[in-house]
Amino acid sequence: MTNTVDKKLDDKTIVKDYFNSTGFDRWRRIYGDGDVNKVQKDIRTGHQQTIDTVVKWLKEDNNLGEISICDAGCGVGSLSIPLAQSGATIYGSDISEKMVSEAQIRAKETLEDDSKITFGVKDLEELTGKYHTVICLDVLIHYPQDEAAKMISHLASLTESRLIISFAPKTLCLTILKKIGELFPGPSKTTRAYQHKEADIIAILENNGFSIQRNDMTSTRFYYSRILEAIKN
Ligand SMILES: C[S@@+](CC[C@H](N)C(=O)[O-])C[C@H]1O[C@@H](n2cnc3c(N)ncnc32)[C@H](O)[C@@H]1O
Numbered sequence: 436m437t438n439t440v441d442k443k444l445d446d447k448t449i450v451k452d453y454f455n456s457t458g459f460d461r462w463r464r465i466y467g468d469g470d471v472n473k474v475q476k477d478i479r480t481g482h483q484q485t486i487d488t489v490v491k492w493l494k495e496d497n498n499l500g501e502i503s504i505c506d507a508g509c510g511v512g513s514l515s516i517p518l519a520q521s522g523a524t525i526y527g528s529d530i531s532e533k534m535v536s537e538a539q540i541r542a543k544e545t546l547e548d549d550s551k552i553t554f555g556v557k558d559l560e561e562l563t564g565k566y567h568t569v570i571c572l573d574v575l576i577h578y579p580q581d582e583a584a585k586m587i588s589h590l591a592s593l594t595e596s597r598l599i600i601s602f603a604p605k606t607l608c609l610t611i612l613k614k615i616g617e618l619f620p621g622p623s624k625t626t627r628a629y630q631h632k633e634a635d636i637i638a639i640l641e642n643n644g645f646s647i648q649r650n651d652m653t654s655t656r657f658y659y660s661r662i663l664e665a666i667k668n
Pocket of ligand 1: 447512513559
């Protein structure tokens, strides 16, 4: 029988292997600007809206040049790179070495000065240190509720001031859509996608000593992401 620890390792191993193989190819294209199919294009548009919302929030505070940011599960650097471009000191990390290598390449190509951005290959639960702001976008979708709760608590322990997370919200309508999607698995189907109840995520953040300051929702046809900014009490 699989115990909880083994199951957790399994979930992470599956996600890591996926983002080092077929998932890497798929998401590198979605998070790029080349040709993609209609569904992928819709996901690209939605994801970019999520990135834009977070960059806008951070710029509004007018202190990007002074703060340290950890982008946990940074993927190919879609958020880390524009934040570094705006002057923040960024540490981007990801469980997949392929995603991190691509992020490093994109940072070198995009940034005139890449001295304020560093990347590392790490499971987010192994991250250490303290950061003014910790951000984790579209990662929790890969994990069930109990694991997501532990991940949020760990990220909270690294946070000095602000934690920003996004997740696929669990609503009746989206649950039905997901079920329909599962009836028609196509070649581009990926790992399991877990939705999370917003009230549960807020409760986890509050139990870790945070209060919600701003929130937003990105919804396109195939991409749904609730974004929460939580401030340390
Ligand atoms: C859907 S992508 C989102 C990437 C990025 N946050 C963005 O919004 O552009 C999910 C990313 O989370 C990473 N990931 C999944 N589980 C992780 C974990 N336990 N620790 C660190 N990164 C993880 C994956 O390798 C992948 O790059």
